[in-house]
Amino acid sequence: MSIQSSNIGYPRIGENREWKKVLEKFWSKELTEAQFYVEMEQFRLNNLRKQQEKGINLIPIGDFSYYDHVLDTAVMFGLIPTRFKDEETGVLQTYFDIARGNKGKVASEMTKWFNTNYHFIVPELHNAKPYLRENRLLAMFNEAKDKLGINGKPVIVGPVTLLSLSKGYEDSERAEILAALVPLYIEVFQQLKAAGAEWIQIDEPILVKDIQEGILAEVKEVYGQFTANVPEVNFILQTYFESIEAYEEIIQLPVQAIGLDFVHGKETNLEKISKYGFPEDKILFAGIIDGRNIWKASLLEKAKLVEKLVEAVGEDRLVLQPSCSLLHVPVTLKSEKELDESIKDALSFADEKLDEITLLTKFFNGEVTLAELEKYDEAIERVKNSEYRNVTKVHEAIAKLDQYSSKRVSSKERKEIQENRFNLPLLPTTTIGSFPQTKEVRKERLKWRKGELSNEAYEQYIQAEIKRWIDIQEDLGLDVLVHGEFERTDMVEYFGEKMEGVAISKFGWVQSYGSRCVKPPIIYGDVHCIEPMTVKEAVYAQSLTDKPVKGMLTGPVTIINWSFVRDDISRTEVLNHVALAIREEVEALEANGIAMIQVDEAALREGLPLKEAKTKVYLEAAVYAFRIATSSVKDETQIHTHMCYSNFDDIIEAIDELDADVISIETSRSHGELIDSFEKYKYEKGIGLGVYDIHSPRVPSLEELTLNIARALAVLDERQFWVNPDCGLKTRGETETVAALEIMVEATKLYREKL
Numbered sequence: 083m084s085i086q087s088s089n090i091g092y093p094r095i096g097e098n099r100e101w102k103k104v105l106e107k108f109w110s111k112e113l114t115e116a117q118f119y120v121e122m123e124q125f126r127l128n129n130l131r132k133q134q135e136k137g138i139n140l141i142p143i144g145d146f147s148y149y150d151h152v153l154d155t156a157v158m159f160g161l162i163p164t165r166f167k168d169e170e171t172g173v174l175q176t177y178f179d180i181a182r183g184n185k186g187k188v189a190s191e192m193t194k195w196f197n198t199n200y201h202f203i204v205p206e207l208h209n210a211k212p213y214l215r216e217n218r219l220l221a222m223f224n225e226a227k228d229k230l231g232i233n234g235k236p237v238i239v240g241p242v243t244l245l246s247l248s249k250g251y252e253d254s255e256r257a258e259i260l261a262a263l264v265p266l267y268i269e270v271f272q273q274l275k276a277a278g279a280e281w282i283q284i285d286e287p288i289l290v291k292d293i294q295e296g297i298l299a300e301v302k303e304v305y306g307q308f309t310a311n312v313p314e315v316n317f318i319l320q321t322y323f324e325s326i327e328a329y330e331e332i333i334q335l336p337v338q339a340i341g342l343d344f345v346h347g348k349e350t351n352l353e354k355i356s357k358y359g360f361p362e363d364k365i366l367f368a369g370i371i372d373g374r375n376i377w378k379a380s381l382l383e384k385a386k387l388v389e390k391l392v393e394a395v396g397e398d399r400l401v402l403q404p405s406c407s408l409l410h411v412p413v414t415l416k417s418e419k420e421l422d423e424s425i426k427d428a429l430s431f432a433d434e435k436l437d438e439i440t441l442l443t444k445f446f447n448g449e450v451t452l453a454e455l456e457k458y459d460e461a462i463e464r465v466k467n468s469e470y471r472n473v474t475k476v477h478e479a480i481a482k483l484d485q486y487s488s489k490r491v492s493s494k495e496r497k498e499i500q501e502n503r504f505n506l507p508l509l510p511t512t513t514i515g516s517f518p519q520t521k522e523v524r525k526e527r528l529k530w531r532k533g534e535l536s537n538e539a540y541e542q543y544i545q546a547e548i549k550r551w552i553d554i555q556e557d558l559g560l561d562v563l564v565h566g567e568f569e570r571t572d573m574v575e576y577f578g579e580k581m582e583g584v585a586i587s588k589f590g591w592v593q594s595y596g597s598r599c600v601k602p603p604i605i606y607g608d609v610h611c612i613e614p615m616t617v618k619e620a621v622y623a624q625s626l627t628d629k630p631v632k633g634m635l636t637g638p639v640t641i642i643n644w645s646f647v648r649d650d651i652s653r654t655e656v657l658n659h660v661a662l663a664i665r666e667e668v669e670a671l672e673a674n675g676i677a678m679i680q681v682d683e684a685a686l687r688e689g690l691p692l693k694e695a696k697t698k699v700y701l702e703a704a705v706y707a708f709r710i711a712t713s714s715v716k717d718e719t720q721i722h723t724h725m726c727y728s729n730f731d732d733i734i735e736a737i738d739e740l741d742a743d744v745i746s747i748e749t750s751r752s753h754g755e756l757i758d759s760f761e762k763y764k765y766e767k768g769i770g771l772g773v774y775d776i777h778s779p780r781v782p783s784l785e786e787l788t789l790n791i792a793r794a795l796a797v798l799d800e801r802q803f804w805v806n807p808d809c810g811l812k813t814r815g816e817t818e819t820v821a822a823l824e825i826m827v828e829a830t831k832l833y834r835e836k837l
């Protein structure tokens with residue numbers, strides 16, 4: 083025996099997002115079901131073939147999906163929401179209906195997969211009667227074996243994680259549901275075993291979160307049954323994204339192998355191994371290459387880590403793999419033709435990461451020399467010494483960061499000063515920033531990008547849109563205006579393009595949900611700005627009106643949470659680089675006469691660590707960065723922020739500490755709860771609770787809006803309340819937007835008369 087290599091999961095989307103294109107063609111009926119299956123099979127086999135060619139020993143099977151792996155698992159076990167049950171449209175259509183909704187039947191809820199930007203479909207268990215609908219793993223296992231000669235490693239979301247991520251049941255029903263599910267899992271495993279499977283990976287990432295009561299007992303019971311009923315298969319209990327809780331208990335579970343993350347949970351997992359050892363009858367699947375990031379690994383450093391693990395468990399009991407599924411990184415660097423070579427030199431996408439795994443495995447098996455690892459690592463040295471990681475201005479600023487102000491005078495004092503300055507009516511009306519990005523706006527931008535439109539012509543076009551919308555806002559009678567964000571494709575990418583040290587790749591796509599992919603900017607160097615990023619548009623908009631126009635920026639926390647962040651320095655340091663760049667922008671806006679500046683932190687909450695013990699440090703860094711970005715302005719300058727989620731209970735204190743003069747937040751989908759948290763907490767600064775939902779084209783009624791305002795004012799002071807929609811209006815049509823805002827202004831005016 084020797085060290086083996088393995089992979090946990092491979093991206094589905096293809097090198098050119100061809101998977102997405104086939105999905106969307108099928109949805110729009112340009113492909114028949116038969117054609118769809120043929121295309122998908124090609125993608126699936128291609129992905130497997132690549133991993134085979136790269137020399138990976140244990141190749142995952144069943145990680146491929148037509149939409150989402152949690153949905154796959156739920157559907158496999160017949161966990162289909164009742165409203166879709168009697169669907170006679172066929173298996174595939176039902177599957178997509180659950181994910182996307184159909185003919186008035188709403189889709190299942192979608193939510194974030196742990197702390198990633200991947201969204202899964204939340205299984206609904208109301209009165210579920212699980213049954214084995216189809217053993218998709220068996221079909222894919224046989225396919226890989228017959229077509230490619232691969233004896234694959236089937237992968238499935240484990241029952242405890244599946245149940246913990248589902249909704250529609252009471253805690254008291256957990257045992258019963260598990261008891262119904264476990265025999266079905268066993269049936270799947272037995273069929274796989276009979277087909278020749280030797281390894282089965284069962285994902286239980288729930289075990290890295292703070293352990294809820296009863297979970298350990300559940301895991302013991304479930305895995306005991308698996309092993310008792312399918313004794314000849316090697317089960318890998320796979321975890322990722324963090325270190326496991328309850329290490330001592332988990333390593334004693336009756337499985338043959340345990341998968342641990344030695345990137346994101348490295349310190350703790352290592353510590354636990356050295357403290358409690360690792361059982362002699364088990365194999366350790368060690369996640370050593372970062373599956374969440376895109377940087378080349380230092381193979382020398384990784385070799386040291388592997389040596390430690392060898393010491394702890396021995397060579398024969400060690401398998402090397404990425405820290406988690408490679409679903410979270412782009413497919414291949416190969417297509418990236420336009421990125422600067424010196425930046426590309428630093429990168430490693432999914433395919434390159436598999437090469438790293440293979441190189442290391444071969445090194446430990448004596449097939450690759452140390453010199454080869456050293457050679458690989460030279461890139462890391464080059465990048466370290468590159469100009470873009472040695473920007474004096476940034477290093478100097480970081481060295482004296484404590485001399486930068488991060489505090490303003492008290493919010494009460496500011497409130498008075500600002501009330502006098504702006505003289506706004508009670509319940510001021512405003513919007514969140516973006517106005518509809520019509521097809522035309524996108525078409526003009528594309529022409530400009532392709533060089534078919536000159537810079538001047540494009541700028542003129544943007545200005546004309548700004549002017550048109552300033553006029554519309556004046557006509558509507560809104561109190562605080564915005565320029566509309568027509569020049570921005572995306573609130574993070576726009577800043578990524580303008581900042582030094584940040585690159586936008588061409589094909590660096592990652593699946594976000596269903597067929598939707600995102601292309602996170604790559605923060606590769608010391609982030610800074612050479613010239614203002616937003617001043618021109620803001621100043622132009624302000625020149626057209628006497629009403630205040632809010633300058634519109636994306637905050638440092640959101641920029642880094644939605645990017646791939648360099649890993650040679652701490653995340654906090656990168657955050658502070660970005661904060662300083664945004665600070666300069668805030669100052670530039672102020673110096674150019676912009677009196678209100680909104681710094682959006684849409685992603686602050688979703689960056690919360692998986693373990694509660696780490697949230698304090700995260701929130702402190704986040705708050706500090708926001709304050710660095712926003713606290714150098716004069717007392718009379720009003721700082722706004724915006725957040726688009728509605729569960730605030732656990733972070734409300736941090737939100738308050740941001741010290742923004744005005745915050746606007748999404749509420750219309752869960753008004754009650756949110757208002758409760760603000761009432762309990764006694765929040766005193768300006769606050770706009772979204773009074774209507776912008777996620778649908780529906781125009782709200784006057785009564786509805788009046789009611790929402792009234793509900794908020796029942797607990798909030800009329801001198802602190804702002805009236806605004808839930809979020810930006812970028813995805814809406816123009817007609818519905820104007821209609822909705824008209825009613826919003828009218829409701830506000832009627833309400834003011836009552837005050």
Ligand code: GLN
Pocket residue numbers: 514515516567573634682684724725726809810811812
């Ligand atoms: N200012 C941004 C907009 O209006 C905010 C978007 C967001 O919160 N996601 O589009």
Ligand code: ZN
Pocket residue numbers: 514684724725726748808809810
């Ligand atoms: Zn929002």
